[in-house]
Amino acid sequence: MKANSRIIVFDLDGTLIDTLNDIHESLMITLDNFGYPKFDISTTKSYVGDGIKKLIERAVGKKNYNKEIEQFFREIYNKKIIETSKKYKQIDYVLLTLKETTPHLFIISNKSYKFTDIIVRHFNLDKYFKEWFGGDSFIEKKPSPIPLLELFKKYNINPNKNSFMIGDNYTDIESGFYAGLSTIYCSYGYGRLAKITPDYIVNSPLEILNVIIKGVE
Template sequence: MSSEKEILIFDLDGTILDTIDDIHSSLMNTLRYFNFPTFDISITKQYVGDGIKKLVERAVGEDNFKDEHERHFRTVYKENLVNQTKPFTSILNVLERLKDRYIMAILSNKSFEMTDYLVKHFKLDNYFVRWYGGDSFVEKKPSPLPIYEIIKITRSKKDGYLIGDNYTDVESGNRAGLKTIFCRYGYGKLYGQQPDYFVDTPEELLNILI
């Protein structure tokens, strides 16, 4: 028996939480530890969105990448997950206004362990019925598979919205037949993907969703 409600699936980093400072400082720690050159946060913004392994691989260079680099980053980042990370201005008010109208879930490309910690730390479980990481399903965004699974698990309507700040979000949502909203206030790039809507602030989501 499916619910009468549509689903809203939100990305986490760059969409709900501003995580880039903690990611950047953990990445720079990793580069210094292994004697790689460091770089500006604007570069880190270009490298996030495809999960931790890809992030570290891009930072050290594909040919140089070793598993120990990724392990080091994960250890450091896990210890510094919430030093500077915070919800984007007004996003919690937006979620409060949406939570009774929709079934809401989070789909991150972060590990489930880190996603779960952040959701609970920032009390996002007040708004979301489920949350998932990049390792929660056999495939991750930009695959549509996690979305099909989430719709099945939550028994929501087969339509709704995918909200995120990266091409992986838009591609995943488009392929699964959801409407897609691209958050320009985040860090990601579209790389030719076409979302249905653009927003420059979290408040603008309400113009589309209410």
């Protein structure tokens, strides 16, 4: 299989960009505004990865969730989204190297496209990626395989084990697994694994190259 027929898909938060602190601070302002108890960042870390609605549900309790709370969070996060967020070390080198192996680099995040786009452009990730998508870009979010399957359909490439889904949460690994891709779990992020075991586990962004470049050579 030619190298340029592979597709490499990255998650965003906890994989390319460390956004946790800005999410946490926005969430704490939201909880304080609506009179809910606050908690430390480790709890927020355990709540992220499934989109904003799920984040709010977990923070206030599913029975207490309402659209007003979610909208308030979105407005605060829109202001703080890149306040302290930063790229993980060596991400630029990793992406530049991978772009030399295939033109098909993509981001699929479970956060909304609006916020995904702000972060991608602010950190100049747009120079590496052909396209990027949010949790509202498809009819289902990860862990559904639909985002990946729709992406492959759009570019007329069959899902294959020479392509990769890379992320720090079970949602990424399950989405990639059910779509028929190889999966790389980023343990340096802030997600968790569930019922599906990833093909590879990396402890730093540079280790992604050890997995993928080895497959090209």
